[in-house]
Amino acid sequence: MIRDITLGQYYPGNSWVHKLDPRLKIIATLLYIVALFVVHDFIGFAIAFLALAVVIAISRVPLKFILKGLKPVFIIIVFTLMVNLFMVKGDILVQFWIFHITRQGLRMAAFMGIRLVLLIIGSSVLTLTTRPIGLTDGIEALLSPFKKIGVPAHELAMMMTIALRFIPTLLEETDKIIKAQQARGADFESGNILRRAKALIPILVPLFISAFRIAQDLAMAMEARCYGSGIKRTRMNAMKFAKRDLVGGILLVAFLAIIVLERVLI
């Protein structure tokens, strides 16, 4: 069911990871992703994997929930694996028809696969343990130094808040529209690509109209709640850098140091 998608969703909890400052978590996630590309051997990936496993364990988000986040991007992962497996040149291991699998290709595919999976799980840990509003507040805070050069930090953050809020609503809406058009005899499963693409019009047009309607209603509702008044906004959950964030920061630096040392020394 379309509703079961967990990517980008928050898993309410009270763990140490949940309580960390969103700013720290965002930076940590970004650096973790960088680390995944610094790493170039299996020992490095093992360290990265271990670090992530520890964070997940502390966060107490059920593993099942985290793995579900991989489902929608499964095709992308398979595609990446295939490309790397067949396209990389080197010592040929197996060959059939026009395809050949090389040792280098195999290694590359494995690396890219692990990298992608860790990357997705890593970023879903961020969204799963951070309240959407914390996430957007964090991004806003991190971007605010760039306001001077014209980066609309607050607007970007607001857009993300709204997107997070309305993704489930629009998915539900899509589900409804698909069923309604099926009830009118629409067929989305047969025919060639062109036909199938054409069959999407009866879904996409109502969906866009719904999105516009939501946007209009929401803009009105926000204005009614004084949004745009120019008063300086406050926050109910103002971000405060606490002791645990210091601990988190130190652990992050330690992790990065190990990754870099591993790359340089081994």
Added chain:
Amino acid sequence: MNYFEAKNLVFDYVKSDENGLVTTNRALDGLNFVIEKGKFTAIIGQNGSGKSTLAKNMNALLVPTEGTMLVDGMDTCDAENTWKVRQRVAMVFQNPDNQIVSAIVEDDVAFGPETLGIDPDEIRVRVDEALMGVEMIDYKKKAPHLLSGGQKQRIAIAGAVAMQPECIVFDEPTAMLDPKGRQEVLKVIGQLNAKGITTVLITHFMEEAALADKIIVLDGGRIQMEGTPVEVFRRADELKALSLGVPPAVELGLELKERGIDAPDDIMTIDEMVDYLCQ
């Protein structure tokens, strides 16, 4: 004391098409009325009668094309007053989904106070109180899209209450709800009014209008009737001519009259009718 005062209020929707042709559609056509502070007023009328446009004129989301709209003595046409008015007059809209901004219930309730720049500790208190008031405190960490229509609408009401407004305008808040959701929302509206919040309820349910202190009937952008529920529902024939009904108890009274039984015409609710018939 008058809280709202409309003087010769006119509102035109102006639309220009791709050829630059300008068409004007008069939605409100010279309204004059007052709404007293603390009172519960219902506004009824068909689609296109202008009731939603009127609602938006009450908190400066729209401002009059001609005439004036005074809110607590402030002219909404004066841009200086816009935010003061919106702070005092909160609004709850029809579609429960499309007015909730945040993906967590309590963050949404905090949205209004946050835009007003209230102190974080104070916001916390207001949010919890508002959620308790609508009996949704147990859901404060939940995602709105998992709630029922009635629950979402109560979240929207809590969001309005947290701004500590003097008045709340409800624009058909029950139109998209099931009977249970309607009951929940109506109960909350009644409680808020009892606490002294000036209440304006736009509705097309006559039983809801019957709960008000005063009813304003709109048609074609003009006020067709104005008065207490008893005064308005007494004129059932005129209401029917406007394709509006009357509450069931009133309808029974009318049917009985046709059969030669004279029930007093100030009976508005089923309870009152039962009491009268069985006395």
Added chain:
Amino acid sequence: MSIEVRNLTHVYSEGMPHESLALDDISFRVEDGEFVGIIGHTGSGKSTLLQHLNGLLKPKSGSIIIDGTDITSPGVSMREIRCKVGLVFQYPEYQLFEETVAKDVAFGPSNLGLSQEEIDARVEEAIRLVGLDYERLKDVSPFELSGGQKRRVAIAGVIAMKPQALILDEPTAGLNPKAHADILDMVNTIHRTESNIILFVSHNMNDIARMSDRILVMDHGRLAMNGTPEEVFTREEELKQMGLALPDAMELTMRLRRKGMNIEQNCLEISALADAIAQLRG
């Protein structure tokens, strides 16, 4: 044409932690030409049931026999079933997508692979049947119409498929009194002209009592009652336990009886109640 449902069971999110029994062993039969009202509060399984009747959802167990064919058996053409059983969802105006009213209404029939003449004829007939002015509106964009008119266009889009059974899920939801009354009239007209089966879901007990030959009451995924309006609405206690109300006239009748007034008839309409009271006062 008849619809028969036997021991229908449906489970949502099977195997997931939030697995739930949406339909629990439901059996009923609807005869040709019947007007059946369906009531039950939100989440009682009404919508899930309706979506089974034209194959949009597949049951876990049980069978659904439409016009003699069990649609749960493999190899049944869903297109044929959807042509026989038309389903109008809640707020159907949100499914409109074409540039003109006529084109939108034609979407269903053209999916059935009919000839162009046949499609045109059906479109015109359907638009007239829902009470819209065909000549004036056929080339208008559906998005320029009023809410009530949009809903009629969407319903015309289903009627143009000439279903022998028409299912309407809360067709009056969110409408103003005038538009509400107009849609009810329209449903009656369709029922009379097409003499098809109508399954009508509503929260408005007055409408349900007035229009239905028979009523199905859903509660927690079970079929709790199946009877005439009079049979159903005299079971006040059970209905109230399910969070359902009585029609206004019936509510008044019951209360008056409890207060000792000797009303014999079960009055489903206010005028009938007025007659009964007048008779007593004689």
